Amino acid sequence: MNFEHVLAHHLIDEKFFHFMVGPVDMGLSPVILSMWGAAALLTGFLALASRAQSSVGRLARGFVEPAVLFLREESLRPIFGEHTDHFLPYFLTLFFFLLACNLFGLVPLTAGTTSNIAVPAAMAVCTLGMIFIVGIREQGLVDYFAHLAPSGVPWPVLIVLFPIELIGIFAKCFSLCIRLFANMIAGHVVSLSFLFLIFVFSGMSHAVGAAAAPGAVGLALFAYLLDVLVAFLQAYIFTILTAVFVGMSVHPH
Amino acid sequence: MDKLLQPDPGLMIWTIITFLVLVAILKKAAWGPLLAAIEARERRLGEERAAAEKARAQAERIQRELEEKLSSVHAQSRELLAAAARDGESLRAKLRAAAEDDARAIKDKTAAELAAEKNKLVAELRAHVADLSVSVAEKLIGKSVDDGVQKSVLDGFFKDLDAARGGRGA
Numbered sequence A: 001m002n003f004e005h006v007l008a009h010h011l012i013d014e015k016f017f018h019f020m021v022g023p024v025d026m027g028l029s030p031v032i033l034s035m036w037g038a039a040a041l042l043t044g045f046l047a048l049a050s051r052a053q054s055s056v057g058r059l060a061r062g063f064v065e066p067a068v069l070f071l072r073e074e075s076l077r078p079i080f081g082e083h084t085d086h087f088l089p090y091f092l093t094l095f096f097f098l099l100a101c102n103l104f105g106l107v108p109l110t111a112g113t114t115s116n117i118a119v120p121a122a123m124a125v126c127t128l129g130m131i132f133i134v135g136i137r138e139q140g141l142v143d144y145f146a147h148l149a150p151s152g153v154p155w156p157v158l159i160v161l162f163p164i165e166l167i168g169i170f171a172k173c174f175s176l177c178i179r180l181f182a183n184m185i186a187g188h189v190v191s192l193s194f195l196f197l198i199f200v201f202s203g204m205s206h207a208v209g210a211a212a213a214p215g216a217v218g219l220a221l222f223a224y225l226l227d228v229l230v231a232f233l234q235a236y237i238f239t240i241l242t243a244v245f246v247g248m249s250v251h252p253h
Numbered sequence B: 001m002d003k004l005l006q007p008d009p010g011l012m013i014w015t016i017i018t019f020l021v022l023v024a025i026l027k028k029a030a031w032g033p034l035l036a037a038i039e040a041r042e043r044r045l046g047e048e049r050a051a052a053e054k055a056r057a058q059a060e061r062i063q064r065e066l067e068e069k070l071s072s073v074h075a076q077s078r079e080l081l082a083a084a085a086r087d088g089e090s091l092r093a094k095l096r097a098a099a100e101d102d103a104r105a106i107k108d109k110t111a112a113e114l115a116a117e118k119n120k121l122v123a124e125l126r127a128h129v130a131d132l133s134v135s136v137a138e139k140l141i142g143k144s145v146d147d148g149v150q151k152s153v154l155d156g157f158f159k160d161l162d163a164a165r166g167g168r169g170a
Helices: A003-011 A030-051 A055-104 A118-139 A141-146 A155-204 A206-250 B009-141 B147-169
Strands: none
Touching: A003 A155, A030 A055, A030 A118, A030 B009, A055 A118, A055 A206, A055 B009, A118 A141, A118 A155, A118 A206, A118 B009, A155 A206, B009 B147
């Protein structure tokens, strides 16, 4: 049994069918279905929580409302000030979508959505679009790019500084993508590694493999629980960093 | 393994579409009602707090008014008591003065009446003594003394009497 083969089988997304739109294959895959499943569950849960008419709804609300209020008052209000309510739906959706995808990826038999690099990359592209769109809308096209580099700098420095600032925006989004992807795939890799210990040891002898199994399963379970924590943490980090980057393009200095 | 790090463009596009649709759906289905409910609750709490503060301010105002009224009533009653005491005092003084005046008047009147009575008695006594003396002298002399003599004798007599009384009195 090859660990690399198992890992690739577990993590690489194989399309059910191919559906070419131009050069892009829009065929459905387990990751897309998992993502839709997560999105549908999330929508149902949040719709239930926002009405809060049944006792289940009130229970759901008890989970959602503190998170919403925390994001609004503690995370977004210091960045956006009086514009907070305007940006609130985007960032709340971002946080809960990433959280749903992260957690849904931990459910057995589903595909790890955010541990496939395309999903974090797509979310980073959304952040990039948000940075440019919000920045240009708030300041105007010319002003936005004029304010990229700090004013009052001599022009030879500006020639160097402007590309650096521009690249910086892309680098920020790239780091967002890699951070989320690496954190989420690391959980899968660690869990799989611990479970693979059983096969490594049973390759030596079945008795050693059987003896190693409880320890390996325990460690994998521990890594799994850690993943639950990481799922919340990374969803929050992605959201708050996106808010910070968008906030920087709203208020350039 | 390289495939792990190669993002699939189709999946990226699906993700972006899914996410943007989700933003639109959740904005309508979840965040709108949820935030409206939160706003409503915050507004209700604010209104209740404002109402409670208003009620407390009103209660304090009423209490202050009552205290003011009470203190003014106290002051008024003190003033009334003082006025009554003052009136009583002046009335007493007036009554006393009137009583003293009456007493003095009675005393003076009595003294004057006594003096008048005395003078009358003295005059009567004098007349009586004169008559008596004349009759005694007539009896002694045996003849009537004419009025001129009688008068001169009597005047001399009363002078002596007055002198003697004056000497005794001195």
